[in-house]
Amino acid sequence: MARELVYTGFMSLDGVVDSPGGKAEGHRSGGWVMETPFVPEAYALKGEELEETSALMFGRRSYDAFAPFxxxxxxxxxxxxxxxxxxxxxxxxxELVEDWGPITILRSTEDVAKLKETEGGAIFIHGSAELARRLADADLIDRYNLLVFPVLLGAGKGLFSREDQDKRTLALRDSATYSNGxxxxVYDVVR
Incomplete structure (x- = not known):
């Protein structure tokens, strides 16, 4: 059985995933997650993910952003x-940081497909919108864990491709709403 590849992230209602915690990507509305009133239970998904995560995957820019911190x-x-x-x-x-566990560089989408065929648990992708789009286009993403925030940003990186392509069906695995909106x-990709 193939390892599950899960994209997890914060998203605006209009599908923007960049700059949720700051203006690192130059988005004028950067920091939109921090501007939403904090409700602890809204972030419980992150704790649940930690229990399920057996490995992490990043694109180059997200790695460069997360690795120092x-x-x-x-x-x-x-x-x-x-x-x-x-x-x-x-x-x-x-260029790899030290003291952050084993880090492997993959060079292609094909390398990701091969990794999915190895033994082990779920691999979670944090940030990395461009990587997620590329892997979704290659039909390698198995699940989306999304926290959707009640903001409309109008511009920014979207998680999903805007290219004309075959329809993909998702099945709702879990959902909840919180007092902060x-x-x-949580959606599984139907194959």
């Missing part, structure tokens, strides 16, 4: 020793 972050301590995979054509071994939507 996550290894020493108490909020991300549970991920520290897990295997990490970075899909990049340009990242070198010398955030909605949890």
């Amino acid at each position: 996550w290894p020493g972050s108490e909020d991300h301590a549970g991920y520290k020793d897990l295997p990490k995979y970075v899909l990049s054509t340009s990242l070198t071994e010398a 955030v909605a949890k939507l």
